Amino acid sequence: MSQKLIPMAGRPKIFDECEAIEKATEVFRSKGYDTASADELLGAMGIGKGSFYLAFKGGKQELYTRSITQFSEHFSQKISQSIAEADDKIEFLKAFFLNLAYASDCDKERGCYLGNALVQLSEKDHEMKKITAKLLRNLQTIFAATIKEAQEKGQMKSKEDPEIMGWHLSNLWNGIHVTRRMEASPEILKSIIEMNLKILD
Template sequence: MYHTVQLYTFVPSKSKVMAGRPKIFDEQQAIEKATQIFKNKGYDTASADELLNAMGIGKGSFYLAFKGGKQELYIRSLEQFSQNFYKNFSEQLSKSDNEIEFIRQFFLRLAEAHDCDKERGCYLGNALVQLSEKDNSVKHVSAESLKNLQHIFAKAIRKAQYNREIKNTTDAEILGWHLTNLWNGLHVTRRMENSPEVLRSLIEMNLKILE
């Protein structure tokens, strides 16, 4: 989506205001750049100047595109990140030779992850931990994100049960929520315990439901 912002140019010879060329910016790219600031600084400490500099736009353009200011930008950032994360995750999962093994490795890599990255979705996880109870809009985005993740897990588990790739016959929806709860909980646990060995043991214990 692109926003067109009308600027004005002063023409000295006539001293009249004339319409200048519209300034066009890629909204998705601007939001993606703002997301990097939110990742690194957090919502509360990310300043307006840092966000505007990263996005490469002025205040006028910013408030035309994001009338709700910083809060709206943050919500849009979470929504865009969420859409990209689940789209990529679903595509990679469907292309994998073994979907259950792909899910296992997805979780096991969380034990080694020191930095926030889009492949593991920790930007969403951090938002769940930090702000979901403080802001209803963030809470809504977070709830939808968890439902999307649960749906992906449940679909893969149901398929594996049908093909007898796993022995566990528990309702796939429940197992999907178990994995979603694990993903959500790991973002809390990592704030207190960052030992890869401990996290890996915890993950492996929870992943026994996929045997």
């Protein structure tokens, strides 16, 4: 964990940035970037305004950027680990995507916090655009490697290029988060996902 020595109340205090960012992320997840107030963020992080601006000189925008970065890294690691531990990796991928249809809130496992960031801010902020582009690339790499392994083991009928199929799935992950903002019906979302997942047969 990243720790930083920050003066607080006239004496040094160990400030655990990773933990504080994780707590701020919960506020951003539930409130959204625009409506999350400074008081709510500081209260969740357990620090004062002075300490906050010493650690996050760019203020709320820097905190949000670092929140997305940290969440993205953990999310990618979690998916990689889950796939590695799955007995049937292709079935795991199918279940992972189908579960997106039934996410009733901003679920950590489904990564919709990141999906929302892609929709809301990626075109407004250059730094955020770089972060979200890296996330999609990481997902594409994970999906492509999984598909390639399954093809080599004869677990899939499709012989399509795993790199392109990986991009198809990362695009599906991104697109579902866009679509669900306009269409919340689990049945419709499930049908869309199932149609796209036919490439994994």
